[in-house]
Every structure is written in C-alpha cells, then in structure tokens.
Amino acid sequence: MDERTRRALTDIVGEENYTESLIDMVSYSYDASEHSHRPSCGIWPRSAEQVAEILKLANREKVPVIPRGAGTGLSGMAVPVRGGIVLDLSRMNRIVKISIEDRLAVVQPGVVYADLEKVLAAKGFFFPPDPASGKASTLGGNVATNAGGLKGAKYGTTRDYVLALQVVLPDGRIMKTGSRAMKSVSGYDLTRLFVGSEGTLGLVTEITLKISPRPEATSTALATFDDLEDAGHALTEVMHSGIIPSALEILGRETIRAINQNTDLDLPEVDAMILVETDGYTHGETDYQMQKVLDVFNLNNPREVKRAENQKEASGLWEARKSAYGVLARIKTHFVLEDVTVPMSRIADLLKGIDSIARRHDIQIATFGHAGDGNLHPQILYDGYDPEQVKKMEAASGELFKLAIDLDGTLTGEHGIGLAKAPYMTLEHDETEMAVMRGIKRFFDPNNILNPGKMALEG
Amino acid sequence: MRENDMEAKYDFERKYREQILQCSRCGFCQAVCPVYGATLRPALNARGKMLLLKEVMDGKIELNDELVETLFQCTTCASCFESCPSGVNVPEILKQVRKDMVHVGTCHPAFKGMNEVLKKHTNIYAEDEREDFDRDHNQKAEYVFFVGCVGLYREDESTEETLELLDRLGVDYTLIDEACCSGVLEDVGYELNEDLARKNMDSILATGAKKVITGCPYCFRTFNNRPQYGELKEKGVEVVHVSQFLKDFDFGVKTDKVVTYHDPCDLGRHCHIYDEPRETIRKIAPNFVEMRDNRENALCCGAGGGVRGAYPKNSIAMARRRLEEVEEAGAEILLTECNSCVHNLSNAKLRKQKFKVYTTTQFINKLMEEAA
Numbered sequence: 077m078d079e080r081t082r083r084a085l086t087d088i089v090g091e092e093n094y095t096e097s098l099i100d101m102v103s104y105s106y107d108a109s110e111h112s113h114r115p116s117c118g119i120w121p122r123s124a125e126q127v128a129e130i131l132k133l134a135n136r137e138k139v140p141v142i143p144r145g146a147g148t149g150l151s152g153m154a155v156p157v158r159g160g161i162v163l164d165l166s167r168m169n170r171i172v173k174i175s176i177e178d179r180l181a182v183v184q185p186g187v188v189y190a191d192l193e194k195v196l197a198a199k200g201f202f203f204p205p206d207p208a209s210g211k212a213s214t215l216g217g218n219v220a221t222n223a224g225g226l227k228g229a230k231y232g233t234t235r236d237y238v239l240a241l242q243v244v245l246p247d248g249r250i251m252k253t254g255s256r257a258m259k260s261v262s263g264y265d266l267t268r269l270f271v272g273s274e275g276t277l278g279l280v281t282e283i284t285l286k287i288s289p290r291p292e293a294t295s296t297a298l299a300t301f302d303d304l305e306d307a308g309h310a311l312t313e314v315m316h317s318g319i320i321p322s323a324l325e326i327l328g329r330e331t332i333r334a335i336n337q338n339t340d341l342d343l344p345e346v347d348a349m350i351l352v353e354t355d356g357y358t359h360g361e362t363d364y365q366m367q368k369v370l371d372v373f374n375l376n377n378p379r380e381v382k383r384a385e386n387q388k389e390a391s392g393l394w395e396a397r398k399s400a401y402g403v404l405a406r407i408k409t410h411f412v413l414e415d416v417t418v419p420m421s422r423i424a425d426l427l428k429g430i431d432s433i434a435r436r437h438d439i440q441i442a443t444f445g446h447a448g449d450g451n452l453h454p455q456i457l458y459d460g461y462d463p464e465q466v467k468k469m470e471a472a473s474g475e476l477f478k479l480a481i482d483l484d485g486t487l488t489g490e491h492g493i494g495l496a497k498a499p500y501m502t503l504e505h506d507e508t509e510m511a512v513m514r515g516i517k518r519f520f521d522p523n524n525i526l527n528p529g530k531m532a533l534e535g
Numbered sequence: 536m537r538e539n540d541m542e543a544k545y546d547f548e549r550k551y552r553e554q555i556l557q558c559s560r561c562g563f564c565q566a567v568c569p570v571y572g573a574t575l576r577p578a579l580n581a582r583g584k585m586l587l588l589k590e591v592m593d594g595k596i597e598l599n600d601e602l603v604e605t606l607f608q609c610t611t612c613a614s615c616f617e618s619c620p621s622g623v624n625v626p627e628i629l630k631q632v633r634k635d636m637v638h639v640g641t642c643h644p645a646f647k648g649m650n651e652v653l654k655k656h657t658n659i660y661a662e663d664e665r666e667d668f669d670r671d672h673n674q675k676a677e678y679v680f681f682v683g684c685v686g687l688y689r690e691d692e693s694t695e696e697t698l699e700l701l702d703r704l705g706v707d708y709t710l711i712d713e714a715c716c717s718g719v720l721e722d723v724g725y726e727l728n729e730d731l732a733r734k735n736m737d738s739i740l741a742t743g744a745k746k747v748i749t750g751c752p753y754c755f756r757t758f759n760n761r762p763q764y765g766e767l768k769e770k771g772v773e774v775v776h777v778s779q780f781l782k783d784f785d786f787g788v789k790t791d792k793v794v795t796y797h798d799p800c801d802l803g804r805h806c807h808i809y810d811e812p813r814e815t816i817r818k819i820a821p822n823f824v825e826m827r828d829n830r831e832n833a834l835c836c837g838a839g840g841g842v843r844g845a846y847p848k849n850s851i852a853m854a855r856r857r858l859e860e861v862e863e864a865g866a867e868i869l870l871t872e873c874n875s876c877v878h879n880l881s882n883a884k885l886r887k888q889k890f891k892v893y894t895t896t897q898f899i900n901k902l903m904e905e906a907a
Contacts, residue, residue, distance in 0.1 A: 402620030
C-alpha cells in the first residue's frame, strides 16, 4: 500500500487495526476454496462510520475492498484476487439486541453463528439456517453468501430470515433497508438484493434477523437403498406424505465406501443411504410425521429402515453423515466441494449423472448432501500438485455444472458463485439477466472497487 | 536425509508435508483456538499457521523472523487438533517447525533465553534460592513427589498445602533436589536438556521409590512420553499425576460451595485424563458444576507453549475468557490440576470476580484443615 493511503487508513482505524504483516497477508489470501491471492493490507474496522470512511477513501483511490468474515467460504468469494484492502469484519461482533416480543435479533456482521445460537437457545429460540461451518462462520458472511444448511428444506436459507440491513455503499453513504416489522412491502426489496450479493454491492454493517421458537423434540430414522432409482422415487414421493422433514440427507455409494475404508462404522455398501429427521414440540407429533415418511420409504424397496429409539441411537445414525466431510477431506491433498442444486424429483438423475462424469474423467467424486431441498455436495477429490488431475477436476466440474442446469437446477444452492463458478454464470443466466445484473453492479459500484472479479459481473 | 528427498528444505516438511496439505481450510479451528479467541486475528489461528507452512513448502516464503509472531504464539493446547475434521496435529507440527526455525537462526528471544537459562540453572526462572518446604529431600521412601518449576518457584503456597495433604494422608514420600524436566524446550524449538534429565533420574532412582507422583501435568507428560526419561520405566518406576494418585482416598470432608473444574490441556486433551479429577472433586463437592466448555472442549488458560512468557498480554486475555466461563457457571471455587493454570488464572482474575482459584489438592487440604 502506498504511504499516503496507508496513513489515511490508519488515521481512520488506528495503527493497531491495520496490518501489512506477511503473516496476515498470507492468511487473508485464502478462504476454504482452492483459490488464493495476496491483498495489499488488512483492516479491522469497529463501526459503520469507520467502514464508510474506508470505502470513501478506497472509492476515491480506486483500490479494491474485499469484505471478509470467517473466511470459511468454499467458492473463493473472500479471496482478494485483484489485491487491495481486506476488510475483516470479525471484530464488529456485538449482538446488539434480542427481542423475543418482536421475534428478532439485531447483530453486527462479525457475530459468529454459533454464538448467536447459544444466546437464542437459552431463550428457547433459534436462527434456523445452520451452515455446516456455523461454529466459525460469521452472520455477515452468511448474509453475503445467503448461506443454507441442513435444515434448508423445512426452514429455508438465510435470505428468508433477514428483515433489515444497514449497508455502507461504495461511496461511503450509509443506508438502511427493510423494516423491523414482520411484514413490509414498502418499496423495492433492497434487503433481498443485498443478501447473497457476495460483497459486490455494499458492506453490511448491521443485520436484523427473524428468529423462531426452537422445536424441542425430534425423531430420527435411516433408510438404505440398493438401487438408486428406488432411493430417488422414495425422495420424490416424500412430498406426497404431506410432511416436510427438518432434515433429509443422502449419502451416495462412493461416500459410503470412503467412510468404510477410513472408519470402523461398517456401513452397508448400498447405492444410497438416507437420513431423516422430523421436528416438533412433542414426540407424538414428530413420531407421527416420521411414520408418514417411512411409509413412503417402505413402498420403494428399501434394504433396511432403522428408527432411533432414543437420543443416543439418533446420534449413532447421524454418525456416518457427520463423518463424511472429514473422511473425504483426508483422502487426497485437494478437493472441491460443489453445491449444485436440482428440483427434488431430479436427485436420482443428478446422482447417476455424477457417477457417469466420474467414470468418464477417471476421477473420484463422492456425493452427499441435502436431498430435502435438492442440494447435493459432490466432492471432487484430486491431487492439486498433479497437473493431469487438476485438468480432470476442471473438466469434471464443468460437466457437473452443465448437468445441473440441464436438470433445471442451479450452479450453487448455498456456497455462492465467487471465483470458482464465475466462468459458468452464463450457463445458467441468459444474456439479458447477465446484463441486468451487471447494470445493478455498475449502479451501486461504478468504480468496481467492491470485491472485484467475482460473479462474472465484469463481462 | 537430504539425499533421499532433495526437495524438502526443512525437517517439518519431511515429517508433516502430507498432514499440512490435509488442512482443508474449513476454519473449524477458528472456533476453538484460544489465541484467535483472544485476538480475533486469523493469522494467529491454526489455519493461518498451516497456510504459512504450505507457502513455505511451495517455496513462496521463507521460515524467518516475520513468521515468529504466529509460529511461536501457540499454547499447544491441541483444541484445534481435537476439532479438526482432517486430523491435522498442529501442536506436533509446530514443535518441529520451531526446531527448524531455531536451526536457521530465527526464534522468539524469550525461548532462546529459556534454553540458555536451563544450560546454567536447574529451573526455568533462573532462581538460585530454592524453597525447601521444611521437608527432607532425597530420602529413601515409597514415593517421590516431583513438584515442577511453577510449583517450586511461583505457586509455592499451593505446593506447601499439597505436601500438607500428603502428610495428613500418611503418604511415605520424599522430595528430591529436582531440576526442570525441560520438556518445554521441545515445545519451543530446542531439545530436552539431557543433563537435567540425567540428574532427575539419578535423584529419583537413588530414593528406591517405585512411583513418582508429579504435581505438574507437564512433567507427568514429559516423564512418560520422552525417550530421555525411558530409564524410569525400564527400572520399574511408574510416574503418575497427583490427581490419579488421590482418586482412591477417602478424605472425609465436604464443602457446600459451588465448585467447578478447569481441565489443564496437558492432562486433558494431551493425556485424556478427564474422569479421575472429577471423581475426586465430586467426593468433596456435591455442588459440582461444569463450565460451558469442558473436557475435550475446555478452553485453554493461555499459559502453555511458552506463550505466558513470550506474549503475556494475549496470555492474560486467554485466561480472562476462561474466567468468564467460571462466572457464567456461578462457581465459588475454581479447581484445576496444574500450577501453571492456577498461576495464569489467578493473575488474570479481576477484583470483581469473587471466586477462588486452587489446585484440587490444595483445596482438599484447606477443607481438612478447617475440619481439624
């Protein structure tokens, strides 16, 4: 960073909240994707006013600003691919207000998801969209990616819970969107525009979230299917049962095999393993729902259906699903964790297609994910130091995206576009839609200082 | 070794390359790393450290002074390893990295100083006057009680009470002219001091005792795990921590105070000793409560890995986070099994925090004294 800009930035936040140290620059080069690039500096603002001053300066000097939460994103969204200022919001981490009466929580963007959950749990409430990274991820990051999670099928994603935002625009103006009222149709819905905008339009400095009473009871069951077709039908027909499970997870054959090779869980090596959870306020209620779901499964030739009799058994059933990420992460030096999403009736087609891609490219792809909302996680495992394997991985990714779109699905259900999927944006979005998106970007950020290079907005 | 592997420049790479590359950068360690928790600076988190090492292995950066601030700022509490889905053993990797750094002439001055001190003195504080606790040393006895540096030179009150408790229980023990176990040197880039190890083993073996009771979980680890102390085992000498030794005693005293327990990292995550201390505490304190983060998930007190000496401000900040959990649990007494934890937690305690901090043995002694 040049001396003049450095001085201006430290005037805003103080020396102790500004860094160019090598250790910070390396750390801010990465997120949880395979992308990396060094920034010029890192900065820890403490207030919306400081953020506004920083953006004003950056806009004037035309320096990129890359907002960052916990850096747990999987698509390179927080990677400073053009250098610039990494604006780490993790020190703006105050829970400003929790109002049970108004059914909302007001938080700063650096609050960690799990920390909010802890406070809400004590009041019998919860904030449902629960990304797997929730122990570390910040709510600002969750808003920027529109994070999902295991409970997506029943409870939706972050977007469904954001009532209002405070946003700093690239020119330094501070704007409030939305309302603390439960309902509002007042003007354009700018709140929803900012949720999932990946830090490309403005910087969120305060978030008002809708919260929900926490269901106390759950029922859990596991079903295995020898044949993928049967599993697919079972999933498609769950909706006919009239029940929306609070979790409906699937593990594919390759994932099951990997778990067996690396743990002593000794799972049946079937085409698909499906885990169901229903939730409610009494066990009578959750058991009733579960029975309806299992009735559907039983009509579709399951090899086995196991119902947990107590919490301990439920944890046992969850073990395979919970171990999936860790097991797969250890197999090769590198992996890409995708999040293609299709209409639920197409899940079996997606799984079959993924197997075929893996075979054709001779690369290992293990799949698990949220069958309840059609959001699967094919994890492509490869050695990033072997150029041949990198090529195969890239080719397989490309085909995977095409497959998802062909099945009327989407490139990304919850991880975002970032850098990783930017080259595929035009597969999903037509020319007109791309032009409108780029127009919106230009309107808010004419100098393209906010998180440049992401979401294919520069084409 | 270089002939076999021309590409690896450092030993850490030869030993741990695969493991470092297993780090998937998921950031789960960020949720549990005490240094990150106190500073909110991701470069100091385990993931930040693994990224630096990856770049060193990729030839993008060198192991040099610029990396000291993070690679030497880890309490080796192993919370990251405990919660890592990819099984990356960060504390073990860092131990090797620090050795490589010392080898190329870069190190935190505090640790360089510690190594120098132990060349000339028998304790990490370079103290010449030793507290002798008015007890015989180097006698023939059934047990040797090995205090450890912190208990000898910083928390001598706690040690005095522990010895009183052993007296009350009629334990036939002797103290010895002990030297620092010097295990900590392995954590901060150096080698365990063989002269000191020899001295300790000779003193222990001369007493004829078949069991050593350590007051310090770190000494306990060092005696049991370091090959330099292997002779103890060969000669049939068993080393136990005082919490293990005390679990079968009946003390005949109870407190109605609300008591909680802090798992020292060296006893808990490193040695998986979680139950014995709790069994003992439950006997004397029916109003036992757990803190929010306990057992495998216990928050580190911030003292380990040389951090208290090298980064005192952050060390105290870590202790404060732990003490907030004591308050939250509503405890009146905080017990732990490590003098180093007692030392750091006591130093960090705010005046408004009214609870007391003791080792379990010290507290039991107080109860027995009151009862008598």
